[in-house]
Amino acid sequence: MSSNDLVSLGELEYARRAISSGTSVDALVDRFLAAVADPALRTRDFDAGQAMVVVSEILEDAGRLDEALAVLRRADAEGIRGEYLDPAVWVPPMLHRLGRYEEAAAAFRELVKAGRADWTAYEVYAEQLEIGNDLAGALKILLSGQDRLLRQGHRRGAEILAVPLSRVQRAMGLPVDEPVDQDDWEEWDDEPDVREIFTGGVLHWPQADFGRLLTRWPGLAERIGADWDEHRTRTEKASAAFTARGIPAVLCHADYASFTAFAPDIVDEPPKETLDGYINQLHRQGATTRWPPERNARCWCGSGRKYKQCCRPRGFTA
Structure with missing residues (x-):
């Protein structure tokens, strides 16, 4: 790949379509990982953290879950985080999909301990537990997430978790805590006019x-x-x-x-x-x-x- 062969965020997100049209999975993965390693190979809008998450998805779609996990763990080890996505957040659900349940739980606890468990981390891990029919585990994760986020002052994140929480409560036949009506949300300090x-x-x-x-x-x-x-x-x-x-x-x-x-x-x-x-x-x-x-x-x-x-x-x- 030459320095003129630049990778863009848009190209990254349309990678699956390229695969469906016959592009090699390995060729795409190598292309994007090279751009992660070398800023000269990416356009200004390229996000290395998001790239690592998408590359893991490409590998997972190809049935190569161990390699997908390795990409996420490499991002975590090298401190690669995106503007909106932290690749480490996707490690616990990936471990769970691989049947490595104790490792998944330990990885999630480490995220919480390190202060990196935002609402997304609680939601995606709980969703994976829900898919695996561990409703009690999903309920515990969502309730603890709401509690922690509220104590940290992240009310909006807690309100977002109310949606999957009510779904799990319904599936378990429990009284449902209805999600907070978005009309009652506080004004966003950084919202656009x-x-x-x-x-x-x-x-x-x-x-x-x-x-x-x-x-x-x-x-x-x-x-x-x-x-x-x-x-x-x-x-x-x-x-x-x-x-x-x-x-x-x-x-x-x-x-x-x-x-x-x-x-x-x-x-x-x-x-x-x-x-x-x-x-x-x-x-x-x-x-x-x-x-x-x-x-x-x-x-x-x-x-x-x-x-x-x-x-x-x-x-x-x-």
């Missing part, structure tokens, strides 16, 4: 269209993000902020061709009124999706990955 981003919905631009849009109107970067990765984070956070205020979030699926047809005479940066009008058109055309997806559904951004491992963490941890 939704009204300043878009009014009446949240515009999502696919990666290729996003690039064309900023090439023509670079000033839009202040409103929709400087790159597609930032755009996805803003989209997720704006949707979450709408929901937290009791407003149903709706993703409006934009594209460059329909937007330029909607506003053919725009020369300078499109004003907010034009973008709002475009949102209304997308609503009328039904080019919208209610937010959020289910945790295990494919992510709304089109990456092909599960929502819980892709854009969902961006809204809560960005």
Whole structure:
């Protein structure tokens, strides 16, 4: 691989599609691991921690769970963490899938002891226990997670865990602690001002269209993000902020061709009124999706990955 053969975050997330079209698993894994090791082989948006998680998923999809675990443990040993994902969080559920239950529990306890167990760590490990029909274990993990997060002042994380907790309680025939209504969430200190981003919905631009849009109107970067990765984070956070205020979030699926047809005479940066009008058109055309997806559904951004491992963490941890 030459220094001109750069790896991007978008390429990483579409890796599964490359495999389905005949690309070698080993070739893809080697390509991404090389970019993790050498910054000269990656574009600016490449996230080494996320890369290690996705590489482990590629190997797991190929039935190579031991290698997938080795990738996660290598990331942990070398201190490779992503902006939104800590590869070590995925070690306990991977060990559990391998049938190494005591090791999985020990690895999870180590995460908690080291202060690295955020809401994601509790959720994904409890989910794996739930899949393995260890409902009592899942219940214990979720209850302890809620308690610890509340004591640490992370109310939002505790509220997120209320959803899987109520599901496990129902499955066990126990009285259900209903999830906290998102209308009652506290204001997010770092939430974007939704009204300043878009009014009446949240515009999502696919990666290729996003690039064309900023090439023509670079000033839009202040409103929709400087790159597609930032755009996805803003989209997720704006949707979450709408929901937290009791407003149903709706993703409006934009594209460059329909937007330029909607506003053919725009020369300078499109004003907010034009973008709002475009949102209304997308609503009328039904080019919208209610937010959020289910945790295990494919992510709304089109990456092909599960929502819980892709854009969902961006809204809560960005």
